[in-house]
């Protein structure tokens with residue numbers, strides 16, 4: 553039977569580490585638990601939130617209703633042929649542990665996604681991506697529980713409608729399902745993905761012979777720890793905003809005015825580095841009380857200790873406002889803001 557705790561601090565359960573409480577809190581460890589969860593009167597009659605590693609969330613205040621922490625574990629090999637291994641992963645597994653497991657088995661495909669905090673179950677929600685790779689490239693399907701009907705169904709990669717930091721779970725299925733398990737197809741003949749400049753530069757002295765999944769993963773871990781604040785030391789949720797995608801015309805206009813603009817090709821248009829836009833507005837290293845903008849990566853908002861969610865969201869709104877005024881670009885938040 554699921555046990556419910558009341559008025560619990562959520563500080564240890566999310567990476568911004570702001571001091572907020574949940575009115576009711578529980579953990580579920582299996583598919584059966586999740587079925588029990590959705591039939592609880594507390595789940596049906598109050599608002600509820602499924603929580604993974606809390607690494608992509610900003611709570612603006614105390615949470616009313618029920619917070620349910622997903623702890624469904626297990627990694628199972630479903631099928632294999634000479635090229636691929638299909639692996640089913642419990643949604644509560646720690647994502648980086650899954651990456652380390654794949655490397656140990658010499659299975660390629662997710663090594664560039666090393667050290668992304670959070671749970672495997674949340675990975676498809678924003679189609680996690682880093683160092684030139686996105687989850688969708690290895691994703692096969694997810695097993696989900698529809699919370700209104702109690703139906704458990706498989707949702708395919710196509711049905712997930714993956715986009716840049718986007719999927720159906722952020723739109724039509726938002727707050728309507730619990731992701732229970734995900735299935736990935738990992739390759740037995742890894743092709744190393746080194747197109748991302750910072751990664752290629754860091755590995756340029758490594759010979760082809762010495763290149764391995766582990767070497768790539770270790771290198772990415774090293775780059776990430778040197779660039780991003782460790783949430784256990786300084787609260788944060790990684791990139792606070794998405795990199796905006798703009799038309800070629802808009803890009804021409806911005807690059808005429810700001811020749812040093814940092815941009816990448818993206819479909820028919822360009823993707824601008826949101827961190828660069830924020831930096832140009834003078835926010836890098838800014839601090840007001842304990843809420844601030846990281847001094848090495850302007851895309852990361854930080855809690856230096858006692859910042860409240862409200863202070864962080866106010867800072868985010870000021871940043872959005874200044875980017876709109878200077879560049880005419882509307883930044884979109886990547887972090888899930890829970891009011």
Ligand SMILES: Cc1cc2nc3c(=O)[nH]c(=O)nc-3n(C[C@H](O)[C@H](O)[C@H](O)COP(=O)(O)OP(=O)(O)OC[C@H]3O[C@@H](n4cnc5c(N)ncnc54)[C@H](O)[C@@H]3O)c2cc1C
Pocket residue numbers: 567601602603604605606607608609622643668669670671672673674675677678679680681682729730731732780781783788789790791888
């Ligand atoms: C230092 C740092 C670096 C980061 N770097 C990257 C990066 O390089 N690339 C990247 O893409 N992201 C990055 N992130 C963001 C974050 O790690 C990912 O978005 C991650 O997938 C979030 O997982 P989580 O389990 O912590 O989700 P949570 O924060 O717990 O939840 C996020 C959202 O998903 C919902 N949710 C969670 N689990 C489930 C479930 N099982 N079923 C239904 N809904 C669910 C929650 O209700 C919430 O709305 C970074 C974050 C930090 C702190």
